[in-house]
Amino acid sequence: MHELSIAMSILDIVRDACAEEGCSRVEKVRVRIGKASGIMADSLLFSFDCARSGAAAGATLEIEEVPVGGHCRDCASDFTVEEKYVLECPLCGGPAFTIDSGHELEVVDLEVDD
Ligand SMILES: [Zn+2]
Structure with missing residues (x-):
């Protein structure tokens, strides 16, 4: 499942950021996901809840759809x-366009409790 591996990568980023800043508990993780990224927000939320552990065990995922x-x-x-x-x-109706947004997948912000 695609979303589970994405949830794991997000948690990796969270873990690294936590280790760097020495925080023990993450309250909230904010991510931006483009509509063209093919990621289902609902599946990602579910996968995140299943995969979270350590400092992020009680974290909620907040998804901003781009x-x-x-x-x-x-x-x-x-x-x-x-x-x-x-x-x-x-x-x-013309064909001469470029796509600038909609493929995002990025961690925007962490809310931590220290
Ligand atoms: Zn046009």
Whole structure:
């Protein structure tokens, strides 16, 4: 399962950050996940709850979903869409666009109790 390995990597990052800063308990882990990353937020939450241990044993995962967005060279506009993919510029229907966001997977912040 894809999300379980992602949960494990997030916990690795948390563990390293904790060791570095000498904190004993993590309250909350904030992550940003792009809609185009293919990661299911619900599955990730479930996997995180199953995999958490050590300093992160009582931590909750807070997921911020980042919409898919891009820039169109035809109409020179920035756009975001509700879908997980973009086939054409939602504003002018043109094909000359680049995708700038929606593939994120990053740990933004840790809330610790020390
Ligand atoms: Zn356009």
